[in-house]
Amino acid sequence: MTSTLHAATDTNLAPVYAEIFLLIAASAILLIDMFLKEGKRNLTYALTLLTIVGCAVLSFADFQGGATVFTFNGMYVSDPLANLLKLFTYLATAMTLVYSRQYAGDRAMMSGNLGGEFYVLALFSMLGQMIMISGNSMLSLYLGLELMSLSLYALVAMRRDHAVSTEAAMKYFILGALASGFLLYGMSMIYGATGSLDISTIGQVSASGDANSTILVFGLVFVVAGLAFKLGAVPFHMWVPDVYQGSPTAVTLLLGGAPKLATLAMTIRILVEALPSMAFDWQQMLLVLAVLSLAVGNITAIAQTNIKRMLAYSTIAQMGFVLLGMMTGIVNGDNSDAASAYSAAVYYMITYVLTTVGSFGLIMMLARAGHEAETINDFKGLGKRSPWFAIVMTILMFSLAGVPPMVGFMAKWAVLQAVANAGMVWLAVVAVLFSLVGAFYYLRIVKTIWFDEAADTAAIHTPADMRVVMSLNGVAVVVLGIVPGWLLAVCYSTMQATLAK
Template sequence: MNNLNLIPALPEIFLAIAISVILLVDLFTKDVKRNITYVLSIVAMGVCGLITFSSLGNGETVYTFNNMFVADPMSDILKLFSYLAVALTLVYSRRYASQRDMIGGFKGGEFYILALFSLLGQMVMISANNFLIIYLGLEMMSLSLYALVAIRRDHAISTEAAMKYFILGALASGFLLYGISMLYGATGSLDLTEVAQAIGTGAVNKPVLVLGLVFVVAGLAFKLGVVPFHMWVPDVYQGAPTAVTLLLGGAPKLATFAITIRLLVEALPALSIDWQQMLTILAVLSMAIGNVTAIMQTNIKRMLAYSTISQMGFVLLGLLSGVITAPDGSVTNGYGAAMFYSITYVMTTLGVFGIIMLLSRAGFEAENIDDFKGLNQRSPWFALVMLLFMFSLAGVPPVVGFYAKLSVLQSVVANGQIWLAIFAVLFSLIGAFYYLRVVKVMYFDEPTQTEKLAVTPDVGIALSANGVAVLALGLLPGPLMAVCAAAIARTLAA
């Protein structure tokens, strides 16, 4: 182990330098549409992707910076999809942000810069192997997102949403820090590996550990947006500009999944009985309240917020049904299924919000379900793409959401929790109603708008590719599922 080895952190180092360069370039550009800033941001993420992909093939786990930072197969996979998620977000958001003065005038290229800073925080979270590094990445991501929610400073609803998000986010950070302090007090270390070893000896104060665990799980639950820490999700999703809502609901879910694995599975495996019981309660409440409440929504962003709550409940099902080692010594499918579910959910969510921004125009926000009326008559292709996304979220075959749900349910059943699988299926059927309602509105209602959709080539190609990918991964889910399972197995074995 070489603690002066910078290679594992090369993507983060490059992105930090790139952000500084882009910030300086944007300072001197007079282009109102910020074309240079946009192109440089996409290029920076592309280079990060090449660097990360080059290290993916060896499948090794490398620690650096005194064990505080780790590059392993799980981090490489999640980073690659984070780059893709943020890049697609910028592509989908470009016209929307320009029409709402989010990237022009006095604001400059802050939208792009803050999006890159949030991505940098996510990358640090994904590779963190130390409590303080996890918190550093979390705050870097969160502070950027707080600012982005409030980027339309003259918009009262966005400002209110930003205040709610900031106050509740600070409270959740306090929970997480307090839990970390308890774990540090009980084990004497901030290093995740050393914490796991200290707990494994049994010579620690169990009540203090469990108290710390409760606060850590509460902090993670807030970032995932699960019940009962979900209060911010619908208000912030609805109040934030749609482009920022997509940034909130996309790549950060991957980073939160990563730190959940790091904190619970890698650092606290000896407490798995305790935290799996907590996750069971959170998952059940999230699937029930999320799906039932979403049925009553008429605002599609608010509906998708409650949908997110229920979908994160499914992710928790995978996490709570996994065990560190199976009887044959191999890692079970639970964590791999949860990782697969997180990735495919984020890819689907990107497309849904891309369609919402496609329907929006200057002075008009396509935020209500009724705004999708007759979309098939205006654009049969994009109505079909939206149908694929809705089917995926509902878990209807043959799109990828069906296999994602199936893989999680298989891991739950394999763990002997049949009642939990039945509960999840029941509420998935209830949740299918509000997804299929959008399909019904698109295909069977008369359109309130008759003009054709104005689609730029880059958005049209990206949305089409996104829709095809959701269908293709549903027809051939094996390769990505195998990659996720192998990444989790190698990461935990190291």
Template sequence: MITPIPQEAFNIAPAYAEVTMIVGASLLLLVDMYLSESKRSITYLLSLALLAVCAAISYGDFMSGATLYTFNGMYVSDPMSNLLKLFTYLALALTLIYSRQYTTDRGMMTGNLGGEFYVLALFAGLGQMIMISGSHFLTIYLGVELMSLSLYALVALRRDNHKATEAAMKYFVLGALASGFLLYGMSMLYGATGTLEISKVAAAVAAGTIKPTILVFGIVFLVAGLAFKLGAVPFHMWVPDVYEGSPTAVTLLLGGAPKIATFAVCIRLLVEGLLPLAVDWQQMLMVLAVLSLVIGNLTAIAQTNLKRMLAYSTIAQIGFVLLGLLSGVGTTVGNGGMEAAYSASMFYVVTYVLTTVGTFGLLMLLSRAGFDADNIADFKGLGKRSGWFALMMTIMMFSMAGVPPLVGFAAKFSVLNALLGTGQVWLTVVAVMFSLIGAYYYLRIVKTMWFDEPVDSAPLSAPADMKLVLSLNGVAILALGVLPGPLLAVCAAAMKVTLTT
């Protein structure tokens, strides 16, 4: 039973985090204009402080447990949105910490560029926050565009690098096409229902008075746009090229927090808005999930460039997220079915992002001025150069492969358990089979680190805060694998409140 929540036309309190972010990022841009290159660390510290303030606001909202609608139903603050925002801030903070030395070494913090990397990353984060809390088609679309435009600029930030420029062009053109799909799908649903508000769309669809044909066409375009943002097959063409061509710091921004925001949009549009038509979008997600698992895992095996390999790994991991989303169909809230399935998918996204952030952080740890650790061969003999960070990379790779007792295993198990609960045995078998195939290319990196002779004897030079946070990142992946219950319970509780209000 869905409990209606009263809407307020204009109550800015639920959106304090977004207001803080936009005001803070704008002021940071002004402050950075007057800073010399030697004082650019102030921009870095202020960016982390801004994320901390936003996190404190969202944490307070999350602990209140309230669901609040404002701006005439265009914005919602609920436990799911606030929890996902907290992980978004964490992913962004880790990205900035890991990227600091990398961006400095490559001149991305000097000259005319200044602190644009930090400001654009914060504005991309603002777009993700808006996506997460959007309860209206236009709000979600504005969030998507704010995030996308910031990321386009970040990919092209190194204008003297032809690979980055090429990646930016590919990302921009295909991203514009995907945004068109998303907007066209929304316009078709608006034409059919006469409203852009997600709750009212759900009510109109549930009434059963609308011809299903136009609704199905709208869903097709919506799912296509969302699949592009997630990087699911066959809308994955941009992922390997953009991951490889972008500076590693920007690749980390692309592969981290945006996945959390896009997952939230999937819940808002498909589950909250179009659940009566689940039989249609469930079949689409099933095809996307299977194709992503097959193409992602098989193609990753042939890669020698580590960033391309991780791109195809991302595609395969998204297949599991989609399996979690489709496994909630046909169940109800309150008996542990629907919230268990969607919270398993939520848990998977969050833990995958934390693992991905740590993996790319280790890539930047091995990089230095004039050298990018992009290839698998660059990790040869890392165990002899630094046994501790080789261990951290081993934890990341084993977690992505789903090896117990790491968090990747707990995430895969929770999704597969939800999938089995719906009777989809053949899908479960396919997922397990291709996970075993995918383990090969993760284990290849582990073998390269521990058993191959090093080709580079240069010491690993990085700021102390980066080394400390990387270590904590790796330990967290292990700890969440040993004790996944608390985080899973928090995800389930947040999802249950969201689905019933």
């Protein structure tokens, strides 16, 4: 791909065709759903997936062009990084909705929760993610973040008759509002130091030395704290296990999947593109966050019996690896390996999202009307009840643990290589040791699936679309691990083009 820079313009709406289409379609689906009878929401589901496909077609055309195009006075950018992450955002969201259809339908008929508004809020959340991914101004980044967050707050609180879910919604809302305040306060200090909200201008002013360095550092601290909360990194992780456990599993998947890609994009926009001159400062912060996340996430997950809570601590640990990739791009002012390091972080996040979506999908597959499959014991005897899906779950757990030849191993290898290239071999050793600790709780799930007697022998009934997508999900995790080159190359060329603009 070749990157072509176009001048900023207010009249060029081509970069936002996907967002415009999504906004119109989501509003139309909301109106259509109002006239559908309870339990007759297959139309809403089909229209939602068609909308995501339409967005994917528009973004893929931009990705193929490889151009970098600005619009809205430079506040919005369509570049290779934005289009790549949007495509995987669509994929993750579509997979989430396919996995959630039966789960959401059962609960809509039982209690009125997770009905058509589930699909509409998922689309509006995805719109916020798209704005975050393409934001080229502190203002547009924040607007996208709030649109995504408000939709997710509402989704977490949808199970109104469930005390744990209501508690999770309150925790998520209050702590999310606090983190948003941190982020906004940090952005305001960066604006005060540089006189601009534009990402490119902030980068130029901070590099020239004209900015007030004291205010800039304080602003950076608040911004990193806000980003760490959205990623779920220690010590800003306190919401993750409670919200993952308390939310309906379909909502947990919407929280733990595609939004991670948008948050990574926002992190790259602010730290890598706007503040590369302060790399030494924010890399030290990310180092602390990464090591703490690896330690707390992996060690605490061992004690969990609720699988959603276990996967929440797993997420915290996995974010530690992403942060390792982010903190190794610039070494002593040398950014020659920046594209390699940041592409490793992007690759890790993409593969993690694909794997975790499948993991929660299988949890929903085991759930049924009136029963949540939320404990590790619910997976007992899955190898006898459904050998194929037991194999898929085994593949996903091996991938999260970093066992070759699964894609999780290649993702960890790419990040560890970036860390070693930055001269921090000790840090790579620490990451490997904590990964070995983490392998215990993943392998415990595998042991439960294949060697424990089934506690529930009821047949597993799933829609055909869910079975097909789940099977493809498992196969993709293996294939991408055996043949990782093309996705690694795409991530690398994308970061090269983005850093060169």
